[in-house]
Amino acid sequence: MRRLQLTTFGEANRVLTLNDSPVPQLTADQLLIRMEAAPINRSDFMLIEGKYGVRPEFPYNVGSEGVGRVLQAGDAAKQFVGKRVLILPTYEQGTWGEETLVDRKNVVEVSDAADPLQLAMLGINPATAYLLLKQYTHLMPGDWIGQTAANAAMGQYIIQLSKLAGLKTLNIVRRAEAADAVRGFGGDKTALQGENLTQDIEKALDGSQLSIVFDTLGGEPIGTLMRFLKKGGIGVGYGLQTGVFPKIDPVDMYFGSKSFHGFWLIDWIRNAPRREVQWTYQHLASLVAEGKLHAKIERTYKLDQFQDALAHSQESERSGKVLFQF
Numbered sequence: 001m002r003r004l005q006l007t008t009f010g011e012a013n014r015v016l017t018l019n020d021s022p023v024p025q026l027t028a029d030q031l032l033i034r035m036e037a038a039p040i041n042r043s044d045f046m047l048i049e050g051k052y053g054v055r056p057e058f059p060y061n062v063g064s065e066g067v068g069r070v071l072q073a074g075d076a077a078k079q080f081v082g083k084r085v086l087i088l089p090t091y092e093q094g095t096w097g098e099e100t101l102v103d104r105k106n107v108v109e110v111s112d113a114a115d116p117l118q119l120a121m122l123g124i125n126p127a128t129a130y131l132l133l134k135q136y137t138h139l140m141p142g143d144w145i146g147q148t149a150a151n152a153a154m155g156q157y158i159i160q161l162s163k164l165a166g167l168k169t170l171n172i173v174r175r176a177e178a179a180d181a182v183r184g185f186g187g188d189k190t191a192l193q194g195e196n197l198t199q200d201i202e203k204a205l206d207g208s209q210l211s212i213v214f215d216t217l218g219g220e221p222i223g224t225l226m227r228f229l230k231k232g233g234i235g236v237g238y239g240l241q242t243g244v245f246p247k248i249d250p251v252d253m254y255f256g257s258k259s260f261h262g263f264w265l266i267d268w269i270r271n272a273p274r275r276e277v278q279w280t281y282q283h284l285a286s287l288v289a290e291g292k293l294h295a296k297i298e299r300t301y302k303l304d305q306f307q308d309a310l311a312h313s314q315e316s317e318r319s320g321k322v323l324f325q326f
Contacts (some may be wrong), residue, residue: 002095004306004312006060012310013128016048016062020304024089028076029104029206033085034324036299037120038095038311047091053117053264054091057320061094063324065123066230067116068100070107077104086110086281088269089123098303100326117323121153121295126240126284128265129157129270132199136234136261139214141166144205146213149241151178153215153295153321159186160293170204171227172197173220183320185296197224212236219244225258227252235260296320 023032041199044064046052066087070080087095087106093102110119133139147158150171162169163186171187173179179190191200201224201271209230215222216239220267226235237246237260248260269277296319301309306324313322 001097001099001101002303003094003100003118004062004303005094005252006056006062007058008031009048010073012045012048012309015118016306016310018306019059023072023099024101026072026074026101028074030073030074031077031080031085031102031104031314033070033087033100033107034071035066035098035324036084037323037325038063039321039323040096040309041065042125042239043124045314046197047246048157053266056091061097062099062249063094063096063100064089064091065120065233066095066324067110067120067122068095068326069146071099075106077152080107080109082102082180083109084112084116084119086119086122086285088277090266090269094326096306108278108285110282110285114285117297117325118288118294118301120323121321122264122281122284122288125154125295126157126293127152127160128267129161130163130280130284131157131262131265131268132212132214132236132238133161135263136154136236139165139211141220142168143211144168144170144208146170146172146201146210146226146228148172148193148217148221150182150190151170152216152239155187156185156295157183157293158214164287168208170201170210170225172225176201180294197221198227200309201225201228209233214238215246216241218242218246223227223249229256229258232257234258236263237261238263238265245262257281298322300325302326 001021020194057172087104124171168188171182174193189204212234215237219242220239300323
């Protein structure tokens with residue numbers, strides 16, 4: 001079993017090693033999965049650097065999500081043999097490897113018809129996007145949502161799911177070319193992050209108000225967006241890429257009856273009923289199979305190229321996701 005392992009926290013290019021070990025004896029509930037693809041996410045780097053909400057024991061097999069096919073199974077999980085499965089991002093197993101051992105509770109069977117590269121990315125971003133739109137308020141067709149970092153893969157998923165629900169999106173980006181990209185994959189309105197953000201939002205909304213806003217950056221943009229929420233509107237943070245806590249005006253919050261929440265997908269995976277988790281991921285997989293849900297892929301790498309893959313995935317001007325393809 002060749003896979004990337006972490007033996008101490010630090011910079012990924014210094015602390016990850018490619019390890020080869022024999023396949024151990026499977027327990028009753030374990031699956032041996034031959035990986036097809038696994039994405040590289042910002043949360044993976046946070047874990048590797050010791051800055052994430054999960055603190056693993058060493059040595060730790062890295063990689064949070066992916067898709068593969070079951071080669072072998074323990075006595076209680078024989079029904080999975082030969083099936084394609086999505087590996088849930090529970091951080092109890094690693095996906096950056098040619099093969100991996102997974103407990104059956106951490107997989108969901110998915111379509112053989114869909115693109116495995118797109119399926120591999122379902123675990124974190126599409127599920128987060130879906131739950132952000134479903135869990136916090138009752139949205140109706142024609143309602144406006146706002147988001148930061150809209151050109152990222154997560155932003156693409158939010159736009160696609162919003163369009164399927166008849167919602168309109170206001171999308172904050174940092175660069176003019178990113179705004180062009182967002183409009184190209186279906187964003188209704190865009191605004192550029194910076195000193196003219198307030199004026200750009202006013203022009204884009206033209207008197208409309210936002211029902212909910214989503215943020216992965218922190219800092220000032222989310223505070224500006226929240227000023228355009230309707231009374232009782234909701235903000236949700238699911239990331240903190242800048243490392244700066246969201247700068248939200250408390251007066252605007254109090255007198256506008258607005259609220260701000262934090263979201264972490266792993267809490268939902270751990271606490272939601274199994275049938276809800278399974279239905280959600282299979283629903284998203286069906287949208288992938290139908291061509292309704294996808295993210296742009298910039299490049300794939302083989303496992304032996306992991307140093308190049310890690311460096312590429314940390315480039316700030318990427319236009320798509322970076323994945324391992326096995």
